[in-house]
Amino acid sequence: MQSADKVGDYVTRLRMLTSKMKRNGETIDDVSLMEKLLRSMSKKFRNVVVAIEESKDLT
Template identity: 40%
Template sequence: MKKKYQGTTRAKRQQLQLLRSEFETLRMKSGELVTDYFSQTMAIVNKMRIHDNKTEDVTIVEKILRSMTPKFNFVVCSIGKSNDIDELSIDELQSSLLIHEHKINKQGK
């Protein structure tokens, strides 16, 4: 019985390691929409949480802010200055970035 579940634990640990690596290397691509990037990021986070990883929202918010494309640099700076990152929820961040993305796209047209 012990050997049977030991393999499962090892497999879960390896899967979690792979997901952590994927989370850390994930970057927003040029031209990618904010909603698509958030969906991709949250899909990885949810898989990590299934494997009992306790990733906190502040870690996810910081990761997203670090990995935005350069066209969002001024937005990231203003969000960092105007909000307490420790208190900012993922939904609030996404809403803010969507508003700025809409303004950027509107100005481009």
Template identity: 35%
Template sequence: MKETDTIKEFHSRVAETVNQIKATGDIMEERKIVEIILRSLSSKFEHIVAVIEETKDLANLPMSELMGSLLAHEQRMSRFTKPPLEQAFSSKVNMTENKYAKSE
């Protein structure tokens, strides 16, 4: 997973890859797919991966439930972070305000 990927984008790529593997006749257990997903997540999901590994029975965790947990976590995280462009504008406004405040 790339740092800029969303869980939905990552899930789409995983599902596509799994379908391609299954199309060749290979059997992939859901448990194995869940393990691969957890190992492939970007570092921003490190702490939620640790929580999932400690609290869930990975042998019986469906991929859909895992992705639901990851999506919910991503949505919670997005409430506390501003997009880079919004941060840049905010910084510029703050610098401009400080400039005018000092000249008064």
């Protein structure tokens, strides 16, 4: 994620990529997708990531 990206735009781009991967036979579960999203967030959103991880509510 680039620092100028909006979270919504980034999530949309990530969903499009995972859809393409699934069409090509890749199996991606929601937990893996969420982990990728949280790991790749820019430092600007670090406090949001920590709050989500600490709550352990990844839904």
